[in-house]
Amino acid sequence: MGKTNQLESILESLEQADALAGLQEATEALQNHFNVDHIAYHWVDSAGDQYGCGTYSKDWQDRYIAQNYQRIDPVVIGCYQRFHPVDWKQFDWSSKAARAFQLEAIEYGIGNQGYSVPVRGPNGQFALFTVNHTCDDDAWANFSENHRRELILIAYYLNEKALEFEPERRPEAAQALSPREVDAITLLAIGYNRAQVANTLSISEHTLRVYIESARFKLGALNTTHAVARALSRGLIVV
Amino acid sequence: MGKTNQLESILESLEQADALAGLQEATEALQNHFNVDHIAYHWVDSAGDQYGCGTYSKDWQDRYIAQNYQRIDPVVIGCYQRFHPVDWKQFDWSSKAARAFQLEAIEYGIGNQGYSVPVRGPNGQFALFTVNHTCDDDAWANFSENHRRELILIAYYLNEKALEFEPERRPEAAQALSPREVDAITLLAIGYNRAQVANTLSISEHTLRVYIESARFKLGALNTTHAVARALSRGLIVV
DNA sequence: TCCGGTCTCGCCATTTTTGGGGAGTAGAAA
């Protein structure tokens, strides 16, 4: 079977997958198809109950989660700020924590080269699709350039399926905020205190409090800062 | 030139576009390639300074923005909650406002069938890529099924370029926070108060304050809520 | 070796936010 057809059949089996097991199989098929060290799909979630599938060793996955490495992993941090796929070389590995992390990853069999595609879903959902390998810079640049489109599509399909199979993990459909609530939360997010917000919106501070409290309630937030954080990460407000 | 090659060349010219004008040209080429009524890319922004390109009439674009239609447009609202491309028939057109909007859209030459791909970028960025046409349901279902992958890729590339050409909309590169500062801000973002954060990090509340203050300084934030908002929108923390 | 950045600790006064009550209007949806 030609390379193109092989990829085609992987994509199709992915499109038709009807359970999480199908995603795991797909990553293994992709590892074989691209002939690389590792393929991984990683749903990033602060709560620590993140989902992932791929060819990393179980040991490494466990360690990553136990250590909450997504907080210092330059790949996660770097991808979070970008839209397009990124070569790992472009991340900031200068901090001590990042370098220690990298060394440990290599010990666990992660390749020295990597290419990651960020994917975003509704309500602030965020995931990474990564392919990584051990080779020199030129070979890797060549690989990533040649397979850019395919990798983007694969990332897209993996995330689509992951969202489909994990309804309970899906961030709750954030109840939309009313226009006034959006105004209030937005102004708080840009640093205004309540007096300034009330003044800007030309309402009394008491009225403002009603908005903040109802927004907090709708967002399930414990305090104003939490409400702002949730509204931001769910894309309900833009700063 | 074959259909496949034509699309290929459109994608390539899109990849190599170096200005917003290139996006407009691409939408026109796509309209011709797919032989449909309209192609549109629409960067949705609550602030109202949204960007769009495509083949809709200027009248309709102006009216859409002037009326703030993105607030009632079922396509925008529906896509905002979904990850995958959607046929317009799947949206909720039941409300009075939605039906009035639809009738007006058709008056302005928008086709009765549509297919939209949501795209998301960093910092809550959200855009739509839409292709629409006038035909019957079967023909449209056929079209959207056959071109699903291509449309996803086109949406991706359009958004990538739009982000590239609108740097002022993107968050500025921020000074990195120290690990402890990241811990502190992250915990504040998930709703902990200072006592809880200090306890979780096993440090005194005073030390915690030092971190919060230095993070606030680095981020140029006016208060804790502001600091959390900035750290989030710059991707320095993940919640 | 010295400098800069990070990490750690304490106290007091002031400002800001939050939690507990209650109430009336207008417009849109069922």
Added chain:
DNA sequence: TTTCTACTCCCCAAAAATGGCGAGACCGGA
């Protein structure tokens, strides 16, 4: 029509955050 949501206004007391003062230890780079 009735019901529901959004929007607006008010008081008081407790809890939390902020501003300003200062101090020592550690580590890595110049």
